[in-house]
Amino acid sequence: MGYLIQILAMTLAGLTALVLLFTLYMALTSPIPFLYNIRSVFVRWRATLATIAGIALVVGVYVSVQAMAVGLEKSSQNTGDPRNVMIVRKGSTAESSSQVTREQFKFINYLPQIARDDKGQPLISADVVVLLSLPRKENGGEANVLLRGVSPIGMNLRPQVALVEGRWFTPGRREVVVSRRLAARFANFAVGDKFKTGGKELTVSGVMDGANTAFDSEIWMDADESRALFDRENYSSVLLRVDDPAAGKVLIDRIESDKRLPLRALPEVDYYNSQTKTAGPIKFIGYFLAMAMSVGAIFAAMNTMYASVGARTREIGTLRVLGYRRLPILASFLIEGAFLSFAGGVLGCLLSFVMHGYSIGTMSLQSYSETVFQFRITPGLVAQGLIFSVIVGIWGSLLPAIRAARLPVIVALKSL
Amino acid sequence: MAEANIVTVRKLSKIYRQGDINVTALNQISLDIKTGEILTLMGPSGSGKTTLLHIIAGIDRPTSGECRVQDIDVTRLNESQLADWRNQNVGFVFQTFNLIPVLTAYENVELPLLLTRLGRKQRRHQVNTALELVGLGDRSHHLPRQLSGGQEQRVAIARALVTSPSLVVADEPTGNLDSHSAQEVLSILQSLSQSAGKTVIMVTHDPKAAAFGSRSIHLEKGELTN
Ligand SMILES: Nc1ncnc2c1ncn2[C@@H]1O[C@H](COP(=O)(O)OP(=O)(O)O)[C@@H](O)[C@H]1O
Numbered sequence: 311m312g313y314l315i316q317i318l319a320m321t322l323a324g325l326t327a328l329v330l331l332f333t334l335y336m337a338l339t340s341p342i343p344f345l346y347n348i349r350s351v352f353v354r355w356r357a358t359l360a361t362i363a364g365i366a367l368v369v370g371v372y373v374s375v376q377a378m379a380v381g382l383e384k385s386s387q388n389t390g391d392p393r394n395v396m397i398v399r400k401g402s403t404a405e406s407s408s409q410v411t412r413e414q415f416k417f418i419n420y421l422p423q424i425a426r427d428d429k430g431q432p433l434i435s436a437d438v439v440v441l442l443s444l445p446r447k448e449n450g451g452e453a454n455v456l457l458r459g460v461s462p463i464g465m466n467l468r469p470q471v472a473l474v475e476g477r478w479f480t481p482g483r484r485e486v487v488v489s490r491r492l493a494a495r496f497a498n499f500a501v502g503d504k505f506k507t508g509g510k511e512l513t514v515s516g517v518m519d520g521a522n523t524a525f526d527s528e529i530w531m532d533a534d535e536s537r538a539l540f541d542r543e544n545y546s547s548v549l550l551r552v553d554d555p556a557a558g559k560v561l562i563d564r565i566e567s568d569k570r571l572p573l574r575a576l577p578e579v580d581y582y583n584s585q586t587k588t589a590g591p592i593k594f595i596g597y598f599l600a601m602a603m604s605v606g607a608i609f610a611a612m613n614t615m616y617a618s619v620g621a622r623t624r625e626i627g628t629l630r631v632l633g634y635r636r637l638p639i640l641a642s643f644l645i646e647g648a649f650l651s652f653a654g655g656v657l658g659c660l661l662s663f664v665m666h667g668y669s670i671g672t673m674s675l676q677s678y679s680e681t682v683f684q685f686r687i688t689p690g691l692v693a694q695g696l697i698f699s700v701i702v703g704i705w706g707s708l709l710p711a712i713r714a715a716r717l718p719v720i721v722a723l724k725s726l
Numbered sequence: 727m728a729e730a731n732i733v734t735v736r737k738l739s740k741i742y743r744q745g746d747i748n749v750t751a752l753n754q755i756s757l758d759i760k761t762g763e764i765l766t767l768m769g770p771s772g773s774g775k776t777t778l779l780h781i782i783a784g785i786d787r788p789t790s791g792e793c794r795v796q797d798i799d800v801t802r803l804n805e806s807q808l809a810d811w812r813n814q815n816v817g818f819v820f821q822t823f824n825l826i827p828v829l830t831a832y833e834n835v836e837l838p839l840l841l842t843r844l845g846r847k848q849r850r851h852q853v854n855t856a857l858e859l860v861g862l863g864d865r866s867h868h869l870p871r872q873l874s875g876g877q878e879q880r881v882a883i884a885r886a887l888v889t890s891p892s893l894v895v896a897d898e899p900t901g902n903l904d905s906h907s908a909q910e911v912l913s914i915l916q917s918l919s920q921s922a923g924k925t926v927i928m929v930t931h932d933p934k935a936a937a938f939g940s941r942s943i944h945l946e947k948g949e950l951t952n
């Protein structure tokens with residue numbers, strides 16, 4: 311069954327490529343001027359505009375949804391620092407489900423590959439990650455928020471994060487700094503606000519900006535204070551800096567090969583690159599919507615092109631009389647359909663640009679907490695949208711174009 | 727004198743089948759058309775004039791018989807050959823003008839030339855010459871709807887001439903025109919034959935139009951009556 315679908319999909323893709331190449335070749339060599347098609351498209355502008363709008367909608371939806379997936383991936387990929395190594399429990403895919411014991415941390419602390427700061431302090435930090443269920447600003451619902459207990463060195467290891475309002479938390483106090491993006495979405499996240507979780511009260515001392523990284527979806531507080539407050543014996547993860555990639559490799563091999571350490575060490579960049587599981591379903595929704603809607607768009611284009619062929623039957627007959635063969639006629643209508651759809655594609659991409667940079671939050675399928683990211687429209691996505699629109703146009707105009715090409719000269723000429 | 731007759735029609739028949747009924751549009755027609763003459767085809771509606779014209783011009787095919795134009799049996803050419811042959815040898819003028827509405831006069835006239843190997847400059851020269859010949863050198867950038875009926879038909883004649891075909895066929899070219907415009911169109915067709923040596927075959931209802939021709943033949947129920 312799956313095999314059959316695969317063969318079908320391959321055949322369809324092959325045919326599409328073939329028709330696309332044919333159209334492209336004819337577009338470059340056909341004697342029928344392209345201007346003729348462009349002007350003809352706008353003669354019946356009402357029907358044309360409706361079709362263009364329909365295709366724009368499909369392309370717009372597709373590009374926007376994919377822009378979400380790209381934004382999610384980008385925010386994750388922005389996060390890692392190439393000089394950092396991340397350590398989590400073996401088998402856990404996210405910090406929130408990971409544990410590193412204090413003994414393990416002590417052992418790691420003495421590894422010689424760890425870089426040191428000017429004062430000779432090793433650049434290593436053990437973090438605690440806790441999920442808090444907190445009320446949203448609107449509609450009163452609750453969602454999980456990722457709280458990170460972080461040490462001063464842990465903050466140095468993440469230089470992307472900057473304070474934008476208030477002040478950093480004071481060690482030993484029940485204070486948090488929330489990300490600006492989360493502050494926009496959750497209740498009591500303004501500087502000076504207090505909120506309760508599990509019977510404990512926390513005060514917001516400041517607001518930070520994560521520069522479009524995963525830290526935009528976190529709230530931070532003092533590491534030791536958070537362990538005491540949430541009664542955590544162990545840490546969640548360890549982040550450290552190495553002097554160079556070679557040292558990093560030695561350190562990673564050292565940890566990975568030690569059978570007594572059930573830990574997984576990997577470059578921080580790799581860790582965050584793998585935190586894109588949530589993008590999968592979003593992409594799938596994008597493909598699915600595009601597929602479903604493209605059927606409608608193809609029929610809309612087909613309808614318009616059939617009407618166009620019908621209205622221009624005598625023109626077709628005239629061209630044939632003047633010496634134009636069947637193939638250029640066929641190509642001319644394919645080109646026209648492709649152009650019509652391409653116009654829709656361009657409009658769809660322009661529409662989707664309205665979403666570009668717009669922040670959106672969703673529950674991460676990795677950390678199970680609110681993840682905030684931005685719609686990111688890339689040149690690649692625009693190209694996909696435009697190619698998609700051309701394919702819709704070509705499939706939609708294939709049958710009408712065949713009808714036009716098959717018309718006998720005499721019949722075409724005698725039509726009104 | 728092989729040159730004398732440009733068109734030789736022998737025992738040409740065209741029978742349309744409509745269900746059980748056969749409609750004989752042309753019945754065993756034989757006809758010679760001399761190079762350079764203006765032949766007018768007359769006859770009542772439904773007598774087969776258009777059918778005969780279409781077969782000679784390589785637009786339609788006969789049921790039986792032979793039709794040679796400049797020693798080429800057009801009934802034997804396949805579709806693509808016929809398309810190329812029409813492009814190079816025949817100019818068409820229709821009763822309904824049949825200009826492409828979204829193209830300017832210039833672009834309409836250029837259409838047949840786009841199928842040739844001519845470069846842009848050469849094409850421009852030929853298009854402008856053809857438009858000037860029909861007196862529309864100053865209207866080349868007008869769309870058909872910005873022209874009068876008579877002007878549209880003159881553009882159509884320019885389009886028919888632009889490839890310098892030896893044969894020009896016209897199916898009731900003045901049928902949709904007022905008498906003044908008709909007069910203009912007819913004198914252009916006449917001058918084609920007289921000064922350019924082209925052969926013109928024209929279907930017409932109008933006896934005044936027939937007077938412009940050098941010879942007139944009559945069709946009735948698919949047969950020649952003279
Ligand atoms: N496609 C067709 N199918 C059936 N009959 C046709 C067709 N075309 C023409 N005829 C018939 O052939 C005859 C000749 O038609 P035509 O050549 O158009 O006449 P004319 O041009 O002299 O008015 C008419 O009786 C017409 O009804």
Ligand SMILES: [Mg+2]
Pocket residue numbers: 775776777897
């Ligand atoms: Mg007729």
